[in-house]
Amino acid sequence: MTSEILKDVVIIFALSTFVNFIFTKIRIPTLVGYLLTGIVAGPFLLGIIHSPHEIELMAELGVVILMFTIGMEFSLKHLLKIRRIVFLGGFIQLTLTALVTMVLARSYNMEWKGALFIGFLTALSSTAVVLKILQDRSEVTSNYGRTVVGILIFQDIVLVPLLLFTPFLKGDTANIGTDLFALAIKTVFIVGFVYAGNKWFMPKVLHWIAMTKNQELFLMSILLICLSVALLTSELGITLALGAFLAGLMISESPYSDNAFGNLIPFRDTFTSFFFVSIGMLLDVGFVYHNIGLVILTVLLVIGIKLIVAGFTAFLMGHTFRGTILVGIALSQVGEFSFILAKLGVSYQILTNYYYQLFLAVAIITMSFSPLLIQIGNPLASLLLKLPLPGFLVNGLFPLHQIEIPVLNNHLVLIGKDSRAINLSVMAKYNNIPYISIVFDPAIVRKRQEKGESIIYGDSVNEPILQKAYVGSAKIVVISVGDLITSMAITEKVRNLNKHATILVRTKHVEDIEELYRLGANQVIPEEFETAIDLFERVLTNFLLPENEIDTTIARIRDDHYGIFYEKKGDERTSILKEIPNIEIVALRINEQSILTGKTLAESQLRNRYGITLVALKRNDHLIDHPSSSTRLITGDIAYVLGKPEQIANATNLF
Numbered sequence: 001m002t003s004e005i006l007k008d009v010v011i012i013f014a015l016s017t018f019v020n021f022i023f024t025k026i027r028i029p030t031l032v033g034y035l036l037t038g039i040v041a042g043p044f045l046l047g048i049i050h051s052p053h054e055i056e057l058m059a060e061l062g063v064v065i066l067m068f069t070i071g072m073e074f075s076l077k078h079l080l081k082i083r084r085i086v087f088l089g090g091f092i093q094l095t096l097t098a099l100v101t102m103v104l105a106r107s108y109n110m111e112w113k114g115a116l117f118i119g120f121l122t123a124l125s126s127t128a129v130v131l132k133i134l135q136d137r138s139e140v141t142s143n144y145g146r147t148v149v150g151i152l153i154f155q156d157i158v159l160v161p162l163l164l165f166t167p168f169l170k171g172d173t174a175n176i177g178t179d180l181f182a183l184a185i186k187t188v189f190i191v192g193f194v195y196a197g198n199k200w201f202m203p204k205v206l207h208w209i210a211m212t213k214n215q216e217l218f219l220m221s222i223l224l225i226c227l228s229v230a231l232l233t234s235e236l237g238i239t240l241a242l243g244a245f246l247a248g249l250m251i252s253e254s255p256y257s258d259n260a261f262g263n264l265i266p267f268r269d270t271f272t273s274f275f276f277v278s279i280g281m282l283l284d285v286g287f288v289y290h291n292i293g294l295v296i297l298t299v300l301l302v303i304g305i306k307l308i309v310a311g312f313t314a315f316l317m318g319h320t321f322r323g324t325i326l327v328g329i330a331l332s333q334v335g336e337f338s339f340i341l342a343k344l345g346v347s348y349q350i351l352t353n354y355y356y357q358l359f360l361a362v363a364i365i366t367m368s369f370s371p372l373l374i375q376i377g378n379p380l381a382s383l384l385l386k387l388p389l390p391g392f393l394v395n396g397l398f399p400l401h402q403i404e405i406p407v408l409n410n411h412l413v414l415i416g417k418d419s420r421a422i423n424l425s426v427m428a429k430y431n432n433i434p435y436i437s438i439v440f441d442p443a444i445v446r447k448r449q450e451k452g453e454s455i456i457y458g459d460s461v462n463e464p465i466l467q468k469a470y471v472g473s474a475k476i477v478v479i480s481v482g483d484l485i486t487s488m489a490i491t492e493k494v495r496n497l498n499k500h501a502t503i504l505v506r507t508k509h510v511e512d513i514e515e516l517y518r519l520g521a522n523q524v525i526p527e528e529f530e531t532a533i534d535l536f537e538r539v540l541t542n543f544l545l546p547e548n549e550i551d552t553t554i555a556r557i558r559d560d561h562y563g564i565f566y567e568k569k570g571d572e573r574t575s576i577l578k579e580i581p582n583i584e585i586v587a588l589r590i591n592e593q594s595i596l597t598g599k600t601l602a603e604s605q606l607r608n609r610y611g612i613t614l615v616a617l618k619r620n621d622h623l624i625d626h627p628s629s630s631t632r633l634i635t636g637d638i639a640y641v642l643g644k645p646e647q648i649a650n651a652t653n654l655f
Helices: 002-025 029-043 052-073 076-081 083-106 113-125 127-136 143-168 176-211 215-235 239-253 258-280 285-290 292-316 321-328 334-346 355-375 379-386 389-395 419-430 440-449 463-468 484-497 510-519 527-542 547-568 606-610 646-653
Strands: 413-414 436-441 455-457 476-479 502-507 525-526 582-589 613-621 622-624 638-644
Touching: 002 029, 002 258, 002 292, 029 127, 029 258, 029 355, 052 215, 052 258, 076 476, 076 510, 083 113, 083 143, 083 292, 113 143, 113 239, 113 292, 113 334, 113 355, 127 143, 127 321, 127 355, 143 239, 143 292, 143 321, 143 334, 176 215, 176 239, 176 258, 215 239, 215 258, 258 334, 258 355, 258 389, 285 292, 285 355, 292 321, 292 355, 292 646, 321 355, 321 379, 334 355, 355 379, 413 419, 413 547, 419 436, 476 484, 484 502, 502 510, 502 606, 510 525, 525 527, 527 547, 547 646, 582 646, 638 646
Parallel strands: 413 436, 413 476, 436 455, 476 502, 502 525
Antiparallel strands: 582 638, 613 622, 613 638
8 A cells, every 4th residue: 555655656746847847948837737747647537646545635734834834924014015905906806706706607507505605716816826927027016916916815815714604605504603603712712822822922932942953843843833733723623724824824923934934845835736736636537528618618707707807806906908907817717725615615515526527627727728818918908909998998097197208318218117227217316317217007106206206107018108208319228127028029119219229128037138139229237147246246355356356357257248149239330349349438437536637648558558548538518539649638537448348347447
């Protein structure tokens, strides 16, 4: 028997590892792969798993650890910051979805209790799938991303009362008064128990354990807390999953919760993979085959209902039409916690096996199609926006007052709402550089407009928004949006509007550089590489290397990694520098401490000593484009010097 279980575990690990590798490569959440693994290996297809009951026990342990980590991540302070989105938006989405689905389920000849239960199952969306996709696309903190995350948080919270409410749908209403009283007593006891544990007991216990500095003891203690509280609540007639969530809640405010969470991540990921595999094993492929029409129709209805209701919720929260579409699509699948509820519903005979199989098919298919649907969200919104839609639908219920922007020339355009773009606008304002920001987040725009900043609301992928910022006459355009696809689209639009502007683009990865240069960017700053350079520069500083040597080294590193892309740039530069990618021109201001102050160009010996050539000087508003050897350098001059990056870096201290 033991060898059979071990064989099944090996098979699941082997299949899961392969699926994980493939799905990571194609950037699809791996839990979708685990579901497919369960379907393939399960009794209804290949039947290579011979101990499904033991696998289900491991899956149950996975659910316990998953709920425990969710409890640890739960933060009341964070909830209060986004309370309007979480509680109002979440309540509207969940209630409307449950009611509409309940009415629809009644047309499937379900009794009202089962229909209501199906409504709750359908209302929940997949936190794991959606967050993974939003993180990959750098959209968690976007305007629509915050709404999606807020509603998902509400769904995670509401799972707890739904677990408590499910037993009342089993049909036994003879002793409902007694049952409600018993539930009230249990609730009071649990709330008091969790509060006392969170406030007094757990912090002290974890402190004593942490003081031993024994990592093994600490991990064992965390697992003991999780399992013992889950077991205690199970003895009270409450599910293990809910008990595990409460156990996590008890240590969430402890200073040791982050360490505990980090230790449990490998356990959580391993055992939750068993949970999703076990769910896939439950799906009867024969049922899907014989009821394919019904399954497809139900999938379309579920996606349609969830998309419309979630989109309507986003619209009520003030989103534009684009945001409404994106929120609706992001929440259009059935979530992983619905599986936990569904299994509970089967055990209480609220769901028959027929409707359970239909639910499994719909849930697995909608989760599998989520990455594709979210991928086409933006193009779909752009396509629909071409229709003659009413203004209130396009701009949302609470449109922003767009400030009048005076005609600008040779100005700076900042595109993005991250901290880098915001800090750049502050610096530009401080240095009296004319600028305008484009931000696709009404909350940020409203707040910064009140401070009198030059900022407009809009999606920079749309050409009219770029024209409103006078991109066609801008000197420099900085694109800092994070997402590669969006950055590429904006870069191409900007270059089409302005052939001469300098376009600077922030991206995540070095491999993104070539494509952005091809579309017209002048300089691409890969975040991961620049962070590494910054760290290395600090390392060299701590090794007490001379500053000029550090600058030279850093310049050479940048040139080695970025220089190969200069030859592949697709813009039509007329400068000779196009043919000499290792040469650049840099502007350096001569300050009053500079050793060059008062010297003639001949006396400075810039070319002989440092290998750089001074090609022009800007003095006040006058440009000296051919300085002679007798030209004297004075404080405040801006010197335009030509040379290799490391040569310029080496000579910077002179100025």
